[in-house]
Amino acid sequence: xxxxxxxxxxxxxxxxxxxxxxxxxxxxxxxxxxxxxxxxxxxxxxxxxxxxxxxxxxxxxxxxxxxxxxxxxxxxxxxxxxxxxxxxxxxxxxxxxxxxxxxxxxxxxxxxxxxxxxxxxxxxxxxxxxxxxxxxxxxxxxxxxxxxxxxxxxxxxxxxxxxxxxxxxxxxxxxxxxxxxxxxxxxxxxxxxxxxxxxxxxxxxxxxxxxxxxxxxxxxxxxxxxxxxxxxxxxxxxxxxxxxxxxxxxxxxxxxxxxxxxxxxxxxxxxxxxxxxxxxxxxxxxxxxxxxxxxxxxxxxxxxxxxxxxxxxxxxxxxxxxxxxxxxxxxxxxxxxxxxxxxxxxxxxxxxxxxxxxxxxxxxxxxxxxxxxxxxxxxxxxxxxxxxxxxxxxxxxxxxxxxxxxxxxxxxxxxxxxxxxxxxxxxxxxxxxxxxxxxxxxxxxxxxxxxxxxxxxxxxxxxxxxxxxxxxxxxxxxxxxxxxxxxxxxxxxxxxxxxxxxxxxxxxxxxxxxxxxxxxxxxxxxxxx
Numbered sequence: 442x443x444x445x446x447x448x449x450x451x452x453x454x455x456x457x458x459x460x461x462x463x464x465x466x467x468x469x470x471x472x473x474x475x476x477x478x479x480x481x482x483x484x485x486x487x488x489x490x491x492x493x494x495x496x497x498x499x500x501x502x503x504x505x506x507x508x509x510x511x512x513x514x515x516x517x518x519x520x521x522x523x524x525x526x527x528x529x530x531x532x533x534x535x536x537x538x539x540x541x542x543x544x545x546x547x548x549x550x551x552x553x554x555x556x557x558x559x560x561x562x563x564x565x566x567x568x569x570x571x572x573x574x575x576x577x578x579x580x581x582x583x584x585x586x587x588x589x590x591x592x593x594x595x596x597x598x599x600x601x602x603x604x605x606x607x608x609x610x611x612x613x614x615x616x617x618x619x620x621x622x623x624x625x626x627x628x629x630x631x632x633x634x635x636x637x638x639x640x641x642x643x644x645x646x647x648x649x650x651x652x653x654x655x656x657x658x659x660x661x662x663x664x665x666x667x668x669x670x671x672x673x674x675x676x677x678x679x680x681x682x683x684x685x686x687x688x689x690x691x692x693x694x695x696x697x698x699x700x701x702x703x704x705x706x707x708x709x710x711x712x713x714x715x716x717x718x719x720x721x722x723x724x725x726x727x728x729x730x731x732x733x734x735x736x737x738x739x740x741x742x743x744x745x746x747x748x749x750x751x752x753x754x755x756x757x758x759x760x761x762x763x764x765x766x767x768x769x770x771x772x773x774x775x776x777x778x779x780x781x782x783x784x785x786x787x788x789x790x791x792x793x794x795x796x797x798x799x800x801x802x803x804x805x806x807x808x809x810x811x812x813x814x815x816x817x818x819x820x821x822x823x824x825x826x827x828x829x830x831x832x833x834x835x836x837x838x839x840x841x842x843x844x845x846x847x848x849x850x851x852x853x854x855x856x857x858x859x860x861x862x863x864x865x866x867x868x869x870x871x872x873x874x875x876x877x878x879x880x881x882x883x884x885x886x887x888x889x890x891x892x893x894x895x896x897x898x899x900x901x902x903x904x905x906x907x908x909x910x911x912x913x914x915x916x917x918x919x920x921x922x923x924x925x926x927x928x929x930x931x932x933x934x935x936x937x938x939x940x941x942x943x944x945x946x947x948x949x950x951x952x953x954x955x956x957x958x959x960x961x962x963x964x965x966x967x968x969x970x
Contacts (some may be wrong), residue, residue: 485629485722488713494627494687495636498620499643501680502576505583506613507647508673509606511775511800513549515655516666520602521545523666527599544599551603552610553902559614560894564743566615567887568697572623572690575615580677580684582612587674594667605670616640617874618894622886625878626690627711629722634814634942637875642807645870647673648775649800656793695726696883725945729883732947746881746888754953754961755880758938759893762823762873765930767900769830770923771865773908774837774858775799781841781854795855799862806866818942819872819879820934826868827931833861834924841917869927873897879941880949937961 513520521541528534536544559579566575589605621640628636650673655661660669688707695704704726709716716723746752778799782792814822837857844850873893881889911919939952939961952961 485712485714485719486632488711490688490711490713491627491632491636493683495624495639497680497683497687498576498624499639499646500676501684502579502583502616502620502677503640503643504647504650505609505673505677506616507644507649508651509552509586509609509613509647510644510651510772511648512651512655512670512673515652515661516669517545519663519666520548523594524548524599524602527597530597548603548606550902550905552606552613553898553905555607555610555612556614556617556898557895557902559611559616560618560891560898561614561743562611562891563615563618563894564887564891567619567622567693567890568741571698572619572626572693573684573687574689575619576623577681577684579612579615579619580681582608582615583677584674584681586612587671587677590670591667591674614894614898617644617897618887618891621875622878622890623690625875626692626883626886627688630725630943630945631815633875633879634819635811637878638807638810638814638871641871641874642804642811644874645800645803645807645866649797649804652797652800656797691722692726692729692883696729699730728945728947732882732950741885741888743888743891746885746892749885750956751950751954752881752885752889753956754937754959755877755950756889756892757957758934758953759873759877759880759889760896761930761933762876762938763893763897764900765827765927766869766873767897767904768923769827769865769869769927769930770834770904770908770920771862771869772901772904773919773923774834774861778858781851781858786851799859802859802862803866803870806863807871810867810871813867814871815942818940819876820938820940822868823872823938824868824931824935826864826870826872827927827934829864830861830869831924831927831931833857833864834920834927837861838917838920838924841920844917876941879944879946880953882946882950886946 521544524544525536525541528536563575566578569575570578586605586608589601589608593599593601593605617640621637624636624639625633653659654669654672660666660672688711689703691704691708691711694700694707698704705716705719705723708719708722708726712719712722746756775796778796779789779792782795783789787795810822837854840850840853840857844854874897877889877893878886908919911922915922937953937957937959939949941949944952953959
C-alpha cells in the first residue's frame, strides 16, 4: 500500500522532470505494475496457521479416534478378568463365559454407538458452535473418557469403563464428522486433498500407536491396562490450548453466519496476507453465498439434506463411499491377520509384530497420499483402490480356503493381506473421510458430512457385529462377501463419481443436481481437472 501512495505522488509532482528522472520514474512505475500483477495473481499455499491446524487436529483429535479403535484388542482377556472380579466383589455375581463375552461385546460396541451418536450431532455442533469450537468440545469429551479409564480399576467400576468408551466414541463420531470439514474449509482449493488426508492419517496412526502401546514390553502388562487405555489423553491435552489460537473457518463465518468482517479477518490471519490480495478466496466465498441465496432460507440440517433432490446423488456418493470403506472388511482383515501370520509359520509374538507392520503400511500409504492426492485427484485413486481391494479379498478368500492344500499357500494369504492393506490406503482409506466436503456446498456441508460419518460408523458396527457369525458359518467365504460389496462400490462410483479436484463445490453440485439421472462424467466440466 505504501508503494501505491509513493507512485501516486510521482505523478502529481508539478516540478519539471529531466530525462534521467523520466527514466527513473518509468522504472518505478514498471516495478509498481509488476508488483500489482503479482499481487493480483497471488495463489494461497501452505501457511503457518494452516500447517498448525493440520498437525494439531491430526495428533490431538484424529489420532485418539484410531487409538481407541485399535487399543482394546491386546488387553481384552485382562479386562475381562477385571470385569468378572468386579461383579463378584460388588454384586456377588460371577459371570460365566457366555455372559462375560456379552459384557465384553458391549464394552467394545458401545464405542461404535457413541460414534454413530457423535456423527448425528456433528451437523448441529458444527453449525451452532463453529468448526473450531466444536473440535474443542470433542477434545474435552476425549479427556473425560480418558479420566474414567484411568480411575475405573481403582474405583472397581465396570460402569466407568463403559461410560468412558461411550464418551470417546462420541468424541470419535464428532471428530470424523467435523475435523475433515474444518481442515478442507481452511485450505485453498489446490490443497484441499492434502488437508483432507490429515484426518484419516491421524486415525491410521492412532490404530498403529494403539497396537504398539499394547505390546507386553510397553503397556500390555497385566497391571498397566488403565494407563494403556488413557495414555492418548496426553496428546489431547497438549493440543487443546493450540486449538484456541487457530482461526475459525472463514467459510463458516462468511456463508453460514454471514459475518463478513470476521470472515475476512480470519482469512487474512490464516493466509498471512492483507485482505486486498485475497481476491481468489473472497470470490469463492461470494460464489457460495450466491449459490446459497438461490435456495430458501430454511436451515440445512441432516433431514433437509436427505430430502433435497439436488443433493441426492452427492449424498449417495458420500454415504456409499463411507459405508463401503468399512464393508470392504478392513477391520476384519486386521482382526484375522494375526491368525493368518501364525498359520504361515510365525510365532505368536512375530505374528503380533507382523500385524503391527500392516498398521505401519497403512500409515505410510496415508503419508504418501499427502503428496499424491493433489496430483492424482480423487476419482482415479478411489476406483483403482476399490477394484484392487475387491480382487485381493477374493484371492485371500480362496487362499484361506485351501491354506492346507499347499505348503506355500499360507504365504499367499500373508501376501494378500499386506497387499490389501497397501491398496486400501491409496484410496478407500483416506478419500471417503473428506469427500463430502468437496461434494457439498458450505451451507449443506455439515449435514452431508454428518450423514457420511454416520454411514462409516454404521458400517463399522455392522461388520463388527456380523463378522464373528459370518466367520463361523462361512469361514473364508466371508471375505468373498466383502469382495462383492467392494466390487459393487467400484461400479457405482465408476458410474457417478465425478472428479472433484480443481472444481468448486458449486460446480460439483451442478454436475450432480439431477440425482441418479445426472451424468456427471459426460459433462464438459469433467475435463477441467
